[in-house]
Amino acid sequence: MVSINIWFESVVVEFQFLQSLDKLLFLCRMNVPAGCTTELNQTGFDFFTSMFVKHDKDHDRALSPEELMTLFAICPNIPWGKQMFLGVQTNDKGWLTYSGFICQWVLTTLLDVNRTMEYMAYLGYPINEEKSQTEAINGIGKENSFVLILLNHL
Ligand SMILES: [Ca+2]
DSSP: EEEEEETTTTTTEEEEEEETEEEEEEEEEEOHHHHHHHHEEEEHHHHHHHHHHHHHTTTTSEEOOOHHHHTTTTSSSSSGGGGGGSSSSSSSOOEEEEEEHHHHHHHHHHHOOOHHHHHHHHHTTOOOOOOOOGEEEESSSTTEEEEEEOOBOO
């Protein structure tokens, strides 16, 4: 793995390149200071909505076990255990609904923003000279004190 740190005023951006599965990924991480939190912004909501719509093949607004497996097929695993589904909306079959899917990402971003950005990379969030997963995340709290490590597809 190769890491490059770049300082922008009070923000450190660290670029990491590593081999994961059969792809070279550009990793993105935030070090969230005490007293600060993170949340998905509209760009993040739009990305995960597009993932849901793409993989909800029968358009029933829920992800069957097969649809869920297909969505995360390019990831090392599904980012949440079965117990996580107990706290979000599922349909009468216990399948994750659109609301439940988005709530899972909202919660994941709040509790472990690096996990969200890692999975955004696996799921193909677009990256170029002007875009990275960090544009899908809002930091709330102290002014510009986040440490960033970026992770994206190359
Ligand atoms: Ca479905």
